[in-house]
Amino acid sequence: MSQATLAIRRISGHAGAAPGEDVERDELVCKLIDTTTCIGCKACEVACLEWNGYTFSETVFDNSYQTMPETTWNYWNLIKFNELEREDGSVTLLMRKDQCMHCADPGCLAACPADGAIVQYTNGIVDFQQQNCIGCGYCVSGCPFDIPKFNPATKKMFKCTLCVDRVSEGLEPACIKSCPTGCLHFGTKEDMTFMAQTRAKQLRDNYGMEKAGVYDPAGVDGTGVIYVLHDVTNPEAYGGLPSNPHIPWVVRFWKGPAKWIGNLAMLGGILGVTMHYLRYGPKEVDAEKHGNGGKP
């Protein structure tokens, strides 16, 4: 989205190295979402639309407070509501702000074939560059969180940018700015992790939530968005947060070994027929030999 002059660590579909590949940046940025203090007010949904310049989409009512079933190409921030029945029969309402997780190992970027359509800055933000996007939808298959969405009108993919345009100007993302309860925080990954761990410990020690913990999945080398959950052993209950997200192995194989196996096979085929031609040459019809003097 942004043309911000941030150093780039990874580039999708890129032949060769990324300019910021070996840059060690001290600070990775991170968004912390404390689901235990979210009240589901949706101020973040509105702030996201306002900052990014989208009008409010039509809502879909499905017997819950949720605005629509899932994020869309122009609705990047969605609070997922889920009624969870406790063991004692009482019901609790789980609310989780869903958006791009800004994986340290982004599946969208791994799957993308278009040079520079997806980049990861050295501060950890994963950003789509629509001017380079070809609209193939491979990122949809690569993402373990089902986040990238297709705009049929422009044939480009869109998702949360972590307000890279704000962040690169020293501002916090729009959603953070709007949160009335302070369940959203923004800062360095280190600080946010410390804050999240402290909060989880507080929940375990003082609130009897023994399973409280921090969601920062190792399968994608950690994320740029981390959650404090009441029950970290059951993230699926929070509107389908995957318990062990990772880049699909098919995508890994496809973008890894399959490339070289396939390329070598194609090269081998071309070399093979070339060698055959050099060794045996073209077939030549010998009228004397096969033609029986023109009589069948």
Added chain:
Amino acid sequence: MSTTHVISSDRATGESGGEIVRYTLSERVHHWLAALTYIYCLITGLAFWSPYMFWLAAVVGGGPTARFWHPWFGLAFALSVGWMYKIWHGDLATTDADRRWFKAINYYVQNDDEKLPPVARFNFGQKLFFWLMFYGVILLLISGLGLWFVESIPWSLRWLRYLAVTVHVVAAMATIGAFIIHIYMSVFMEPESFHAMIRGRVSDVWARTYHRLWYEQVTKGTSKK
């Protein structure tokens, strides 16, 4: 399918006389429709396949254009292969003659064609090529629809997204292997068959040498199949 027939030998070529029709105009048109649509899908597909070949997309108008047309050309390719199936499947069934020929395929590879058992309109290699392309395009079409409308595959069935990627890649690679051999055989190894696909005719000698059963069938003027 009896679209072949002897034409008058007034255009004598070489010492052995006449020519016969190998491919009708309609067959040629559909072959080249399939060829062009396949080559378009090949160029654009390779561009999406590897960053080192992404420049190929520029040759056909850039990434978004390539992405837009790739599925449509794929659809056209599938239709033209379907049409080929319709007219050729009778000539493409495996026969005992093919089995004998295939056992002696070494002679074919080594250009000792006089030692090969006679075959009909298509030899077993050509038949294999057709069937590989035929089943390949079915797989490419089904998996391609999955890639084309990937967001229509619900998250709960996302294994279908991954299956579509896998099948599309494997099927594409198989057709590329066959395509390399096809181009080599028809353009470099047997230039007359390339000419036949353009002008439609082959010499008597060529037909007698490589497709004797077919040659005998059409020159006898008897009803074929």
